[in-house]
Amino acid sequence: MSIGVIICRCNGVIDLDFDKLRDEISDNDVKVFVRNAICIDKEPWSELKKNNISKLVIAACSPQFHERTFRNMLKNVTLSVPFSIVNLKEHVAFVHRDKKLSYEKSKAMIKATIEKMKNIKEETIVEEIKPNKNVLIIGAGVSGLKVAECLERLGFEPIIIEKNERIGGIIERLPKIYPYNVSGKEFLNNIIKNLRKTKIITNAEVSSVLGKFGNYSVTVIRRENNTIEIMNFRVPCIIIATGIEEWKPFDITYLKYGRVPNVITQLELSEKLMRNEDIKANRIFMQLCVGSRDEKFYNYCSKMCCIYTLENAIELRKRGKEVFIGYMDIRTIWKAEELFNEARKLGIKFIRGKVANVTEKNGVLKLSVENTLENVVEDIEVDLLVLSSALKAPDTNKDLSQILDVELDEHNFFKKLYYKLREIETRKRGIYVIGSSTGPKSIEDCIIEAKATAKKIATEVFLPRLRPRAPSVIDEKLCIGCQICYKVCPHRAIEMIITGDGEKARVLVENCKSCGACVANCPTGAAQLEGYTTEQMLQYIETLIKEAKMDKKIATFVCYECGYAALDMIGIKRLKYSESYLIIPVPCLARVGMLDIFKALSSGADGVLLIGCLENGCHYLKGNEYATYLVGICKDILDAIGVEKERIDIIKVTNADYYKLYEKLVEFHKKIISLPKLEVGK
């Protein structure tokens, strides 16, 4: 059993004293190969195969660029070994000037990685789900129906749960939908007619959900005519498609909604129009932004009201009515501008202002509204006041989020896992969120998300998947049932079970994303993450700090997401910073524990810097939040034992904002060199 170390010269970019390096690293178990351009040249890889190595350290460039290349190279020579990459290019060659110190840093990082690899068990893990064909969809609006249609085509048999008697959600009430130019009902019927294997259950609500990705067991309660029916389903995935509701603006009392019959909401008007009811009113005033864009009620723009308000206004104008629209800004996104254009040409009167007073006499409404373009308060007499009220999350979202154990945002909409890359996922694997359940969306957007989700589910469920890292494991013998891991796990991938030996934590393997939060916080060391176990991390840190022969050392914990990428970006831009920064990559800052930080300090580091994702941008949801908290505690401890607390710091960046990180690196280094040498053991 031997460890191979392959070092790439990268056509001279990585320029170290390789002979010396080979001498210092090699021993009985470690074989060193210094080669050039290993991303293109197949030769070195065949050589590795011949040398019969069992583990591999690749010292080359960032895994962002060539991890996949290296994996393929290994596959081509049929060598299946665990490997780890040390970044000598973006993290050393591109960013440092001093040759001697660069050498020390490179050597330390390689040696530490070798130490870590020595007791690594990791094999590549391929997981395969063998699910049944059902998928549960909550909500039979346009998103829910569309995703069912797509899933059917992919071979699934979806089950849709709808809390109301009618299906179709908000769309079903619209007489005409943009840009499809048909009524909402027609549009939905075009989807529904394709559904053959989908089961739609109305008047039903989800009452409990247990299990994990690939195997959720769901209980549904159906209430109808005083009878209650309880149903159980086993599904690999659940899709939240609860959509939106129109807010009833009773709370804006001066608009007299609910007190005067001819003050109605826009969707109430839509329903009348859809039923082809005769609208008796001749003068109609429509007010936009009722409750939306209002700090007192809903501070967001409801996005869709402008469009369906204009559709209704155009329809009424065509029937010969006099229509006024009170607005602040007309937000007809992209091509919907044509609606606004049409409305203008039809002679709909646009008044920039907000109705501030309504008085009613004999069915006639007197509105006073400031025409803000004319600077006059106008009194307008109309027969009907239509309020385009805010679109809000259904109240049932609160209960549902508890049942599903997924998070809501401040407006009770469901929270996406990550706003940039994981838009349809939630913190629990296998629970997806689509359409307007994350906020108001256009029909087009809902359909795109429905399609994307169907495809995502098919790939996740049907295709075997290569796990990037092994899941956490919890040693039942060591677990004391303290529930800390259960509480900190950002993806709710730990369940508490009762055993003969008391309560124990267990990992829901499929839901675990291997961030390491449980490892960092486990008080007994029961929770471990292969590659980042307590022992492996401490070993790595100790070797790294001790091996680097330099004056000042900064242990730099970098998350493999934005932190690592931002550091790479600094390399690509060839910005120079101090060699003192010794890199300790972690999957997420959630993995960094107090032990790791103090290990670094006691091994001889003069400072500790944590680099993670932006606020609210953690790829594992909570990692940077936990780390910030941890840094606070560590600072307090240092303060208490009389060590300068400035030695520990955290920075949260995105790779796009690499310059901020660069400035921080320069500033933090300056601070560390201004401090006296930290005495080991203090």
Place this chain on the structure above:
Amino acid sequence: MKLGLYPGCSLEGLENSYLVSLVKSFEALGINLEEIKDWNCCGATAIPSINVEFSYLLVARNLALAENSGLNIVITPCSECYNRLAYVNYKIKNDEAFKNRINNYLKEIGLRYDGNVEVKHPVDFLVKSFGIDKIKQKVKKPINKRVASYYGCLFVRPREISIESAENPRTMDQIVEAIGGKPVNYGFKTKCCGASIIITRSDAALKLIRNILKSCKDNGAELIVTSCPLCHSNLDMQQEIVVKTFNEDIKIPVLYFTQLLGLSLGLNEKDLALDKNLTYEMIKL
């Protein structure tokens, strides 16, 4: 629990009848009030117009005095005073930096305020703390009249100090109901009467008064009750001028809610200083 009283300048001056009737009718309900010693003017809307910072201190001094004498609740009958006291109190309770700033100034005159006082309007106190049912039990002579309750601005706005909806408040109507009256629903319950500009722009203020009186009258009110000396002085004292200026029959008696409450509790008109109202002669009970 000791109940404090902050009467305010107006209740000491022209609108003394509010203070008299408040104290009398509260006594009849078994509530005793203790006046804050050496209280000063709250600043009304005039002092904030001159110097916002100074106006906070005028209020803070009163609150600090109340806290020093162990008064947890301060009843503030004048809506103007209530508005200033309650708002500054709210700010002190919710904004630590503000509190420190104010206390830095107060230190100079040997005072400190920690935010332990609750400022309450008598209407609020009767409805939310004392209890409508208790009032009902004590009514001796029910007032069988259609009564328009006029709340004015400063008791219901801004949001931070309001105990109910500023668009359609109900608390005073609840009291009216409790003493046997019929509340009148009308649109000008919380519309401004122009008290703060009656001196500087009386032309505009008179128009506002006229609108309120007209709305009450149009909706069939026989009486108006108010809970603010400034509103009262506008609706009551200025009524004759308004009637003359606009030449409309919008005469209507205007009482303090405490006067009407006192009457229903069996107190006599003299005790409630009813005769001090300029619209006294119109009252037919």
Place this chain on the structure above:
Amino acid sequence: MLASQVQKISGENPLACYQCGNCTGSCPMEFVMDYGPRRLIHLLQIGYDDEVLKSNTIWICASCYNCTYRCPRKISFTRMAFALKNIAMKKNIIPKKCKAFYETFLKHVLNYGRLNESLFINELVLKGGKDFSEIVRDINLGIKLWRKGKLKMKISKIDGVKDIVKLYNLTKDVIK
């Protein structure tokens, strides 16, 4: 810039306003103002500081807080108007009647700690705080009040007048 000065004094940021006009529509005094509240805020936003300070709007504002209550941006024009009045007064841009009113009011607070209403009105008339026509109009009212015994000639003065003056001196230069 006037807008930032207003924010400093009142804590309300005029730049956050998105000009919906709900304030002007709700304002009971709008019909006698040069500019409605919304327009005044707009002038503040674009830096027409002179127009703002010279407008009658801030002096007419009846401090009814209707605009504050309804503002979708949760900013208070009423409090901005207070701040603007502070600034205008410092610069001595103030209508004659208002000047008499505010000066007399302040005098009472600093001399007695309270407002003595009957005396206040007398002084106001002497200082020119009332037009001649208004005095004639109000004379009947005065006689009536006298008869009813509502006018009180006893002056009420608090013990802590010194403290009030001290507080005033501490804060009078906060506004520049």
